Amino acid sequence: MTSSSWTFAVSRDNLEKSILSDGDTPSPGSGEVVLRVDRVGLTANNVTYAVLGSSMRYWDFFPPAARGLGPEWGLPPLWGFADVVASRVPGVLEGRRFYGFLPPASDLIVRADRIDETGFHDASPHRADLPSPYNSYRLTTGDPAYRHDQEDLMILLRPLFFTSFMLADYLVDNAFFGASTLVVSSASSKTAYGAALSLRGSGPRLIGLTSPGNVAFTRSLGCYDEVLPYGADLGDPGPTAYLDLSGTPATRAELRAKLGSSLVRDVAVGLTNQVPDIDAADELFFAPVQMGKRRRDWGRDELDRRFAEAWHRFTGAVGGWLSTEVGHGPDGLRSAWSDVLAGRVRPNVGRIVQL
Numbered sequence: 001m002t003s004s005s006w007t008f009a010v011s012r013d014n015l016e017k018s019i020l021s022d023g024d025t026p027s028p029g030s031g032e033v034v035l036r037v038d039r040v041g042l043t044a045n046n047v048t049y050a051v052l053g054s055s056m057r058y059w060d061f062f063p064p065a066a067r068g069l070g071p072e073w074g075l076p077p078l079w080g081f082a083d084v085v086a087s088r089v090p091g092v093l094e095g096r097r098f099y100g101f102l103p104p105a106s107d108l109i110v111r112a113d114r115i116d117e118t119g120f121h122d123a124s125p126h127r128a129d130l131p132s133p134y135n136s137y138r139l140t141t142g143d144p145a146y147r148h149d150q151e152d153l154m155i156l157l158r159p160l161f162f163t164s165f166m167l168a169d170y171l172v173d174n175a176f177f178g179a180s181t182l183v184v185s186s187a188s189s190k191t192a193y194g195a196a197l198s199l200r201g202s203g204p205r206l207i208g209l210t211s212p213g214n215v216a217f218t219r220s221l222g223c224y225d226e227v228l229p230y231g232a233d234l235g236d237p238g239p240t241a242y243l244d245l246s247g248t249p250a251t252r253a254e255l256r257a258k259l260g261s262s263l264v265r266d267v268a269v270g271l272t273n274q275v276p277d278i279d280a281a282d283e284l285f286f287a288p289v290q291m292g293k294r295r296r297d298w299g300r301d302e303l304d305r306r307f308a309e310a311w312h313r314f315t316g317a318v319g320g321w322l323s324t325e326v327g328h329g330p331d332g333l334r335s336a337w338s339d340v341l342a343g344r345v346r347p348n349v350g351r352i353v354q355l
């Protein structure tokens with residue numbers, strides 16, 4: 001066996017500490033498929049997976065033990081494309097390309113199940129009770145949102161926009177909880193942008209909160225009615241719902257103190273600030289839950305159709321300001337991880353790694 005397989009992992013206790021380990025090229029057992037991880041992206045969302053690695057079980061998708069690493073290490077999940085390099089599953093052919101949840105590693109063994117023209121699910125026992133959307137691998141040829149010339153946008157933005165889309169839908173579905181103003185933190189993030197774009201013109205006034213250095217950029221996006229730095233006076237915004245993507249405890253505390261009973265809903269969506277503060281909110285927004293509801297309400301095909309339509313609108317808009325920086329191989333991955341973790345990536349940039 002050649003030793004061309006590798007894995008990147010981070011210390012669960014200190015996300016700045018990482019390791020690259022070598023292994024043997026895997027071969028598939030009966031019912032298994034080997035995916036070669038080809039191209040992935042990193043945004044603050046992947047750091048959030050690591051921050052919530054234990055509490056929300058993101059470490060469980062790609063167990064370090066299977067790669068000869070101890071339990072002190074974790075593999076932060078990434079989104080991207082992978083190609084089938086070996087298969088012992090009829091219907092999943094070598095050379096096919098899939099989009100999905102991938103380890104920061106050269107390869108992944110999956111047990112392909114529920115195979116149809118849109119892709120398959122990984123039925124590996126350790127993933128059985130993890131949220132189903134993360135176990136789904138979409139075949140490029142069976143996905144109405146896929147376009148070959150937009151792979152990098154899909155790598156960086158699809159899971160984020162899926163949340164944006166479902167979050168906007170969740171608010172509309174609940175008549176904005178009576179709010180006439182929506183306050184969004186980490187307004188410069190790609191997830192916030194997608195949500196604001198989807199919500200613009202739907203009724204409530206949109207106020208984006210961001211770091212002082214990101215105010216000008218966030219205003220230039222044109223999707224918020226107002227953009228303010230953290231800590232600014234909001235005036236009297238009336239009934240307000242807070243969509244919290246930064247997770248910064250001080251911002252939440254300040255909004256509660258200033259708005260009092262006008263704060264009609266407080267929804268934790270993310271934690272770009274890397275401080276878990278979800279329990280302090282009224283609720284945690286988890287896109288797969290609203291997705292499950294809409295699958296029941298609309299059916300899978302209609303949900304796919306609506307998402308693809310919104311996705312194409314979104315990529316048309318985001319293509320105007322987002323640029324990508326592409327790194328290569330394990331070292332490129334390590335460097336992208338440390339830059340995203342440290343908040344060194346400008347909001348108009350997306351980091352891609354060709355492995």
Ligand SMILES: NC(=O)c1ccc[n+]([C@@H]2O[C@H](COP(=O)([O-])OP(=O)(O)OC[C@H]3O[C@@H](n4cnc5c(N)ncnc54)[C@H](OP(=O)(O)O)[C@@H]3O)[C@@H](O)[C@H]2O)c1
Nearest residue numbers: 043044045048163186188189190191210211270271272343
């Ligand atoms: N609940 C869900 O289902 C779900 C799904 C997708 C994403 N999310 C969450 O949404 C959030 C945004 O994700 P994204 O991938 O869209 O982010 P992104 O585009 O990479 O966001 C970058 C922004 O996050 C803030 N930020 C980044 N690094 C930081 C650091 N080290 N310290 C403090 N602030 C930092 C800055 O915004 P400001 O200056 O504007 O604060 C920065 O412009 C994440 O927490 C993610 O997990 C949740």
